[in-house]
Structures are given as C-alpha cells and as structure tokens.
Amino acid sequence: MWGSKSPGPNIDLQGKEFLASELAQLFRAIQSPSMSFGNRVDERIGELRTVVSEDYREASGLPSSMFARELASIVEKEIKPRSRIWRSLTSSKRFSRALEFFGAERVSVQGAPYLRGAGLEMWGFSFSVGHGKAAKSGIFLNTAHVAGAIATTLAHEIGHLVRDYILNQKQPGIAFLDGTFAHHLDHESELFADCLVSLMAYDRSVVRNIGVRYEACLLKPNSVADAARYGYAEICPEFRIDIFSRGLSAEWRLRYLTSLVHYLKLRCALFHTAGI
Numbered sequence: 171m172w173g174s175k176s177p178g179p180n181i182d183l184q185g186k187e188f189l190a191s192e193l194a195q196l197f198r199a200i201q202s203p204s205m206s207f208g209n210r211v212d213e214r215i216g217e218l219r220t221v222v223s224e225d226y227r228e229a230s231g232l233p234s235s236m237f238a239r240e241l242a243s244i245v246e247k248e249i250k251p252r253s254r255i256w257r258s259l260t261s262s263k264r265f266s267r268a269l270e271f272f273g274a275e276r277v278s279v280q281g282a283p284y285l286r287g288a289g290l291e292m293w294g295f296s297f298s299v300g301h302g303k304a305a306k307s308g309i310f311l312n313t314a315h316v317a318g319a320i321a322t323t324l325a326h327e328i329g330h331l332v333r334d335y336i337l338n339q340k341q342p343g344i345a346f347l348d349g350t351f352a353h354h355l356d357h358e359s360e361l362f363a364d365c366l367v368s369l370m371a372y373d374r375s376v377v378r379n380i381g382v383r384y385e386a387c388l389l390k391p392n393s394v395a396d397a398a399r400y401g402y403a404e405i406c407p408e409f410r411i412d413i414f415s416r417g418l419s420a421e422w423r424l425r426y427l428t429s430l431v432h433y434l435k436l437r438c439a440l441f442h443t444a445g446i
Contacts, residue, residue, distance in 0.1 A: 231361035329363030
C-alpha cells in the first residue's frame, strides 16, 4: 500500500445524525428515481445508480485473468516499492517532478490547480509524445481536487503507462480522467487503468474479507450504503476522500462517492475473477 492502513472511522449509517444529513438524502434519491435535486445532481445520481447496480465481474472492459495477474505483479514489484516517493506529491498544490518507472523510463509529473474551462471535470491526464527512444511520457494532476482524488488520478494515469508497457504499444496521444466511472466499464484501457487504482487502494486481505459478502452487500440494487461503509473504512488512507465533509457540494459528494463505490466493486471483481 502507499502507507500503513489506519483504522477507518466508525461510520454508523443508521445513526440519527447521518439520517438527517445531505448524504442520506442522496442515498434515498438513488432508490427513488422520482426525487429530483436539479439537472447536474440528478445526472450524478444516475451515474451512481448505474455503478451500484452493475455486476463488475461481467463488465466488458474488465481485463482477462492473465492480463489482470500481470498487472498485479507489476503493481507489487514496480509500483508499490516506489510509492513512498510519490506520497508527498498530493500534499502540494504545485509541483514538477520526474519519476522513474520500470528501472529506466522517466516520467514527468506536474500538478497545479485548474479551475478554468472544464475545471474540476478534468481530474488529470497522461500523455506520450514521439516514437521509439525519443518517446517521452508525462502526467498532469489537477490539484484543485482533494488529496485522495489527486492520488486516485496519479494511480489511474500510471495505469495507462503500465498498459502501454505491457502491450509494448506506446503511441503518441493523451488520456484524460474525467470521473465518468460508469462509462469506464465498457472501455478496456480506462478500466485497466482503474484496476491499478483499485489494486493500490485496497489490500488483498481486505478484499478477501469483503469478498465473502460481495453478493450480499455489493450486488444488491440498494447496496450503496454498504459499499460506502466498507469502501470508506477499508481504503488505503492516501486514497480516502472525506465524502462527509461539509465543504463538498452535493454534486461533488456524489462524484467522489461514485469513485469510492466504483473502485471497491472493481477490486472485488478482480478478486473473484483473477484471484488477486
């Protein structure tokens, strides 16, 4: 993991304070399509509803068992041993640093708050320019997001670079993370990059315990509360996003909650389909 896992908060999703909160209203809206909070929030509720209801083991973009195991091996041997170097990045709002991957390739990682244009809709992106030995890769992180989302974006964009490395098919281009996680389920390269996030964010031992209750807690249509509780308490601290923060708007509470549920369900799917 990126750091030792600290005990998660004791979240009582049935407590009086929680039932009176904005988040509880959002949970009820997922179960009641007739409720409306306005176009943007309703759209996000729809995406979360899709993420909650999908069986991730059947996602068309899910990598094969062999491909997933190769990714898991690279995460353990190449990514996690270097993760200590990266942890300090998400605590700064502006930075530029060269990170080394696979023993040789250096990747430029830059971070800065970006609120113009697409603004927070753009979590970050990775890019490759040039061919062969002249090829160069880089990652940009939108540090206007909270720290857990920045860590998620960094891991996701590294996932794109890892996929190119495995397939030996680095091509000039750019890959954006815009946080529309439901769309990733049918997109092989995006879901592969998400797999790296889930492998970094949740230990196998954690998922083994959650896994025995996967069908009961994560495949039910109304499982969002269970997924939020398990995901929030068990995620590696570097990836934890405080979805209960009073400073978040309803829309971004939903966006971050959707990412939490998405990565937890994806990690459980990898456990079930590939044994990792």
